[in-house]
Structures are given as C-alpha cells and as structure tokens.
Amino acid sequence: MSYYFAVIGTQDNPLFEYEFGTSKQGGDGQSRFTEQAHHLNQFVLHSSLDIVEEVQWMNGQLYMKVIDKFFTNYISCFMTGGSVKFLLLHQPSATASGTASATRNSTSVGANPTSPQTEEAIKNFFSEVYENYVKAIMSPFYKVNMEIRSPVFRQRVAAAGRKYL
C-alpha cells in the first residue's frame, strides 16, 4: 500500500507534500509507487480538486471520505474550516510488489480502499494532521497559503501515517 498526501491551499497551490507506505501488516513505511506514478500522482490529485469543489457544498463534514478514483488510485479528502484541502491518494499494492501485499487480508487497512476500517483509519490520520496543521497556522507569522516547511510538521505527518495507515 502506497500513499501520497498533499495539503492544497485555497488557490489550489500545494502547501505540503509527503509520500509514504503502509506501516500496517508488516509494511516498512516505504511507498511503492513506480517512477511513472511519482509524476502522475500530483496530476491525479489535482484533477480531483474539481470534484472537491462540488462536494464541499453538499455536506459540511470536514472528512469527505473517498471523493475520486483514477484506475487503482483512490483519493480521500478532508477540508479545513479555511477551505484548505488535505488529499490522500492511496493505491493498494499491485499483486507482485512489496512485502506488505503478501500478508494482507481483506480487512486490512488499505486493502479495501472504501471499507469502513479504511475510512476510519484515514479519518484518524486526517484528524491528527489537522491538529498539527492548526498549530502551524496559529503562528502570527503564518500567512494564508504559505508553504508549511517545518521539519517538525513533516515528522508529525509521518508519525500519523505510521500510527493509522
């Protein structure tokens, strides 16, 4: 299972990006995206922003669950009060690759991208990131749509990924 996480500003500008793999079921936390996928991920994520724009006025829940699918890529979204988007692209491992896939079963987080377990895990991940995001934006020197460059923030996102995904 590989993940690509991005925080997208109100002008659809990237504020933060992080790529990682599952730490569940013996996963090593490394992403297994192909070289080609690395480049594609950003575009896939950004093309789902149009859908976010529609969905955001239907329901006020911050966590919007899976909002888009592109081949084997699933995109989950969380929108902050200030209309900044957290997007998580999750891609269940292809059959041949990685150690994680060998031991996974149907209920494992990520194996089934739309299962309640996966939804809940991603929700927890987003909530933890949200708390850290709010800490970042509370600083008087943080201006709207500024990149989040703090290495501590990055560590916190990584920790949330390890904990829930």
Add this chain to the structure above:
Amino acid sequence: MASSKASRLGEEYVWRTRMDKVNAELVVLTYGAMVAQLCKDFDSDYVKVNQQLDKMGYNIGLRLIEDYLAKSNTFKRCSNFRETAEMIAKVGFKIFLNITPTITNWTSDGKQFSLVFDENPFADFVELPDDGRAQDELWYSNILCGVLRGALEMVQMQVEAKFVSDVLRGNDTTEMRISLIRYIDDELPPEDD
C-alpha cells in the same frame, strides 16, 4: 517564609477577584497580529521592530503603574531593588499576565537581576519567521521590557531591561535582564489625591 507565602496568596486573590478578565487567546492573537504588522511595516528590519515594541511597552508602563498601585494595594515604596524585583515578578506579572517569572542571577551589588519565564503567554502559538534572521534579531516579547522600563520610571527608577535569551530563538530559557541605572530622586511627581 510565612509572610512571603501570605503575600503570594494575596496576589492570587487580587488576580481572582479584582482583575476583570478576557480570554487569553484574544490578547495573545492581538499581540501576534501587532508584531506581524510591525515586521511588515518595518520591512522585516527586526532591530527597528524591537525598538518599536519597547517604545510601545514604555507608553503602556507609564500608564499601567497607577492601575498596578491601585489593584495591588501597594502603599509603601519598595525599600530596595530586591524588593522591587519581588514586586515585579510576583505581583505585577501575576495580576496582568497571570504568570510569575523566576528571579535569578543577581549581581553582588544588587543592581542587576534576571527574570526567567517558564511561561510566556505572548509566545503561545508562535514560531518565528524562517528567514535566517528573525531568530538572531527579533525579540518577540520585547514589549515587556518597555513596560518595565516605563512603569519603574514612574516610581523613580531608571532601569535598562532587555531580553538575553528566548525559547523562540532556540534558547533553552526565556530570560530578561534588568539593570538599575539610578534612582530618580529629584522632583517627585505630584500625588494624585
């Protein structure tokens, strides 16, 4: 130190009963917005920002002392600088900011001491700009130095107050150094009543 304990309870009482209060985050965010504005106005010339904050604090100090004397029931003048330090840390900071910085690092002549802030409400939420300069040049809470300078001047003490370390700069403590320059004993200001 029975008397000192009684006095501490007194400050807690003053804080709880005599001070009208507002949400701390309103104050903290307002201060933050102000410092951010100054940085913008002075084009990130942090030395100038420090000066401006000190100046604003000084103006506040001049006015705050009356409020302090009224609220704290302080009738008598401090008999020496050590007593002044105690009153600043345990009464002044307590009733206005609800914190009690630690007094330390006295010089042997009793004219210089440090206030160490385990807590600094102004710095809640704050991360200095990552521009390679702010952490070397900006004293984020510098307004407090001005406040002390202004307030003490109103009670006939000329002091120098400056921060020498700040956790926001990556230091392990937040420390303000206060030095007594002289007592201003000529021309006492007229009493109000």
Add this chain to the structure above:
Amino acid sequence: MAHLGPGKTASSKEQTGLRYPSNGKTIYHRPLNRTKTAELSQSSFAYLFSEMVTYAQRRVTGIQELEKRLNVQGHPIGLKLLDLLLMREPPRTQTRPLTIIALLHFIKINLWTHLFGRQADRLEKSSNPDTPDEYMIVDNEPVVNAYISVPREMSQLNCAAFVAGIIEGVCDGAMFPARVTAHSVGGKEEGEMWPGKTVFLVKFQPEILEREALLGKS
C-alpha cells in the same frame, strides 16, 4: 491547478533553518487546548489595544483609513480562529458552515463566546429589499469599546473595526467573501442604555447569494 508540475513541489524546500530549544519543544508539542479557557487581565488587553491604535494612527491620514487598518489587523485572527474553533468542536458539530445563516451563527455563538465570554446580542438580516446581501451582528457593549479610551480627536473612531476584521477573516476563510464594517449606533436607538452599541454590517459578495440560491439553501 495546472501550475503544479513535477519539480515544482512543496517538498523541495523542506529544510528549514529554525533552531529549537534542546528539549525539542516547538509549537507542535504544545496542546492546542491548553489556553482554551485561560484568562488574562482585561487591562492588559486594553493597554495593548490602545497602543496598537495609537501606533496605527500615526501611519494613516484619517479615521476611515485607521479603521481599515484595524480591520486588516483583525483579519488573519479570524482566519486562524475559524480553524482553531472548528478543531475544538466535538465530532458531531464539527462541520464547515455551508450557508450564510450557519456561518453567522458560528460567528454570533462560537466566535463571540470564545473571545468575549458571551454571544453577540442579535443577528439581523437587512430588511431593505435592495440589500439582500447585508446582515447585521449587534453587540450592545463591545469589549474593545468599553475599556479602550480613544484620543479625543479620534472620537468618531470605532475600535470595533478590529473585531469587524476578525469577522471578515472568518467569512473569507469559510469561502463567504464579505466586507465587514463596524458602526456605532449607541445613543441613537435606545437612549443611552448602550452607549457603545455597535452594529457589524456584513455585506456578502453577490456570488455568495447566487450560490445559496443555486444550492437551494437560502
């Protein structure tokens, strides 16, 4: 959204030069709820605020410009509080406001209670058919006016412009772009019972009303 291409990534500049204390404490280590109910003395706020006004006054040429400046200083606070307050909501009520009414209630109840310890006194929609985009939040006694003495030559100044900026920040952040202004009405309507009474006029941009109509939520 096409402007994000490979290579232009946010992660390319992840190294920062900030130093941290040896205990490693940063803003990320501090629980966000620690100061949720913390209090400071009102006079601290009053001193700070009036110094801020005095400083701003020297850099502008008139009352209007001064109020604009106070508004601008309040704006980022609104943006921050919108998320801080939402984050603190229990999951059941942790929702983004989707309608003007929901947004104004959030301001009247959540924002006001947090900042001023009570709700705003009233919420009104403009009764003028020509201005369906205008709403009013009424505060009988804004803290920023009650405890802050304004220089005499500035007697027309309404310091609540700062609060108007905070409100505007909340509106803009939540994607309800609006212009918010503070107006003193004390003494005009109800004698001198509320001399500091202030109306915050919230004027939404036209597309917000169109969106509401489209979503069938107005």
